[in-house]
Amino acid sequence: MRRNLDLVREILIWMEARPEGRNVNWKIEIEGFTDDEIGYHAYLMNQAGLIIAADATPLESASPKWIPNMLTWQGHEFLAAVKDDTLWAKAKKDVIRPAVGATFSVLLEWLKSEAKLRLGL
Numbered sequence: 001m002r003r004n005l006d007l008v009r010e011i012l013i014w015m016e017a018r019p020e021g022r023n024v025n026w027k028i029e030i031e032g033f034t035d036d037e038i039g040y041h042a043y044l045m046n047q048a049g050l051i052i053a054a055d056a057t058p059l060e061s062a063s064p065k066w067i068p069n070m071l072t073w074q075g076h077e078f079l080a081a082v083k084d085d086t087l088w089a090k091a092k093k094d095v096i097r098p099a100v101g102a103t104f105s106v107l108l109e110w111l112k113s114e115a116k117l118r119l120g121l
Contacts, residue, residue: 039065050075
């Protein structure tokens with residue numbers, strides 16, 4: 001399964017919207033994505049330090065079924081950088097282009113530089 005940064009962003013937005021500050025129902029649904037895709041991306045996001053997630057993978061499952069629990073500081077920081085739809089569209093066009101295959105760290109650096117430009121720094 002390929003990493004989908006649109007799904008990463010959507011999971012972060014969904015997590016931030018939880019009034020309790022965490023996922024109390026242990027279920028997450030995002031339109032257009034399967035439970036397998038969400039579970040795999042929650043696993044990746046936990047590895048990256050964006051969220052704290054729990055492993056709920058049944059033994060018979062072919063893919064990881066991790067459940068997002070709460071955002072980390074780094075998750076909040078990344079979300080602050082990608083929440084703006086215009087900036088996200090620009091990032092997808094200029095950095096995440098499939099042919100280029102930029103890494104997550106390159107995307108973070110680009111987002112930081114864009115934020116500095118917007119602030120006049």
